[in-house]
Amino acid sequence: MLGPAIDGGYTLIGLKRDHPELFVDIPWSTHDVLRLTLERAEKIGLAVEMLPLWYDIDDLETLRILQAEIAGIPPAFASSGISGGPATATAMMLAQWPKV
Incomplete structure (x- = not known):
């Protein structure tokens, strides 16, 4: 997977x-x-099942995607009906950071 x-x-x-x-x-x-x-x-003969395209946080650009998603704006690349979870702890932590 x-x-x-x-x-x-x-x-x-x-x-x-x-x-x-x-x-x-x-x-x-x-x-x-x-x-x-x-x-x-x-x-090596290993079968692979693919999940939908998503993102990881590696840089400022992807941090901004996360911030927008937490604010209720889904990523532009997200397949229809695909969204992240509420990320309550992450939202609380990001609220304490300076805005980027």
Whole structure:
């Protein structure tokens, strides 16, 4: 199970057992992570189910997506009917931060 991220990586990976070879020589923090992981999974015969596209918080741009989502504005890339949870603790923490 892979949850693709808007930046070319992924937000979640779920495996039934260890597959350490899946992660060898992956150039982490690049736009190629998801593509190379999928190629590696195919090479080792690992079936992959994909979740809807989402985001992870790596930079100011994605922090702003999170802030907007918490304010009730769904991400533009979100599939119809897909939204995040209420993130109550995250909203409380972000309320204490200076606005960015």
